[in-house]
Amino acid sequence: MELEIRQEDIQSVMQANPMVALQVENQALRRKLQETTIAFDGAMSENERLVEEMEKSKNGKSPKKE
Numbered sequence: 001m002e003l004e005i006r007q008e009d010i011q012s013v014m015q016a017n018p019m020v021a022l023q024v025e026n027q028a029l030r031r032k033l034q035e036t037t038i039a040f041d042g043a044m045s046e047n048e049r050l051v052e053e054m055e056k057s058k059n060g061k062s063p064k065k066e
Contacts, residue, residue, distance in 0.1 A: 014021040
């Protein structure tokens, strides 16, 4: 038998047990930190790539696009 767990079921348990609420919040914070770290790493890689491309164009090592 399949059982649908709804948001209000989770909220009810979280209200009844503060420890569960803290664990859920902690998990959400960890997930958000991981997502932010991945996005930051991607942005830093793109920044490095653009800096390298800019340096090459300053030194005339890369053909200019028209």
